[in-house]
Amino acid sequence: MRKFKKGCVVVLALALSMSFMTGCGDKSDDKKGDTQKEATASDVAEDVAANEESIDEYVEKYAENVELGDYKGIEYTKTDVEVTDDEVQQKIDEFVDGLGTFDKDTTNAAKKGDTVNIDYVGSVDGEEFNGGNTNGSGYDLVLGSGAFIDNFEDQIIGHKPGETFTVTATFPENYGETSLAGKEAEFKTTLNYIKIDKPATYNDKLVSDNTDYKTTKEYEESVREELNKSKEDSALASAQSDIMTKVINNCKISNLSAEEVQASAQQLVTSIKSQAENYGMDYATYIKYYYGYDDEDAFAQVIYNICEESLKEKMVMCAIAKAEGLTVTDQETDEYIADYAAKNNVDEESVRSNVSAIDIKYNALAYKVMNDVLYKDAKAVDATTAAATEATTAEDTDTEADTEADTEAAE
Structure with missing residues (x-):
């Protein structure tokens, strides 16, 4: 679960x-x-x-x-829209990872760090509960990731594909589904197979087979353009939000x-x-x-x-x-x-x-x-200038407050 x-x-x-x-x-x-x-x-x-x-x-x-x-003339903090090589590489890696395949290991025992495919049916006090059944669709789980409750994953370690066994785990007291919070559950679990990843190879053929581009160079240029457009849109939204907040406050x-x-x-x-x-x-x-x-x-x-x-x-x-x-x-x-x-x-x-x-x-x-x-x-200012302006404004506000307090005390 x-x-x-x-x-x-x-x-x-x-x-x-x-x-x-x-x-x-x-x-x-x-x-x-x-x-x-x-x-x-x-x-x-x-x-x-x-x-x-x-x-x-x-x-x-x-x-x-x-x-x-x-x-009018409201200052907003300018956002950097430069696209780095690392950001482009991250997108490429995501693209390649998404095209990877895998083999099914059906003989070895599962160990920590393995990605296993399992099915399970969960029940509390003998009654099956909502969301506790994979219905045979299979679920990929990295053993040791902590994605499932309690020590669910530890109880899969050592089992081999094809085995069906019972996992007992307790829902945390602050679990989102209050009817299950703090309850001990049993999960009839089947280990289907262990996934052995086969990463895709990044080359022109992979790009031409899976995108509208023919070469890795063309694809990388498109990724950079897309990231640049996304950053520009984000920067515009941030600027407009900054401006609107200040205008309302005025x-x-x-x-x-x-x-x-x-x-x-x-x-x-x-x-x-x-x-x-x-x-x-x-x-x-x-x-x-x-x-x-x-x-x-x-x-x-x-x-x-x-x-x-x-x-x-x-x-x-x-x-x-x-x-x-x-x-x-x-x-x-x-x-x-x-x-x-x-x-x-x-x-x-x-x-x-x-x-x-x-x-x-x-x-x-x-x-x-x-x-x-x-x-x-509006006027764009860099982050350093914006921070200095905010500090000055805060200082002026504190000074005004102190002055008002002194005046009231004198009266």
Whole structure:
């Protein structure tokens, strides 16, 4: 039985649909259902009319309670996008490793360090439990890796392929599936074979047989280009996030709608629960396995905080759009959705069917505000300069606080 990895919180903002370019809301118009047709700019306009809210009215509503601070000339930390030879080699190694084959050792006894293929059926108090059966599909396990609970792997050592035996192991007290936590389990285990890896040979033939390139040189150039593009995209996202955070901090926001934040948070929780069901897992196990949280209330608070920041972002973006006299056309909205779908490898229709028409227009407008105003006028600084600036700002803040405290004491 595999251990549950305790990972850090995956960037939950991604689950909010489209990060800073989106709202939290799912589309709730009457285009859902089996008769749903493909959404276009005309659908957007139709929905807006039905909702009796134009993008300008939407902007006005969210901008109303924002007092803008500085939003031009914002400094952000420049990210290095240079691709190293080691990074290229790592990708090549992954490519070659993925094409390796193996022989099956069916005679020798398994030892620590071997990769074995096993099947097992787990039970507690004689009752088989969910997720404890490989159903004959086989599972590769490196003996000594610590991937399975307790001393499960140690009990395979010494057995030969073809043998069936019982492994007894105890689930940890903090196991993600609470019904199994601390319980002793028996696993009827069959050792199918020991894997003997046969690495692939990296050459022109391997490349031409498995890629669109004819030589290792062409393939390596493509890997470098891909890595460079990935780093540039990551650097842009980091810069925009840095800028947005600073712009929000420079603003004064009042009357933040707790009801809207709560509705968005609940919607996201519902979505994550659906994902858990799709994986055949209960919600508590799912959030522990994928997000590293074993407390549902703490996880709910994290989601609430994310939705709260998302709403602040929307209010500020709308305030800047209003101040700059920016709006967005149907054509720009369609272009935005097409670009987003292509970059994220999703279907345009699925995006339109999951985000309300007016929010789609806002998304396109926010994208425009970021690229045509905030990022365009921002200033890139290296990490050393940024650290010095932050230290100076922190020192000034402390000085101001000390001055205020001295004044209050004098009074």
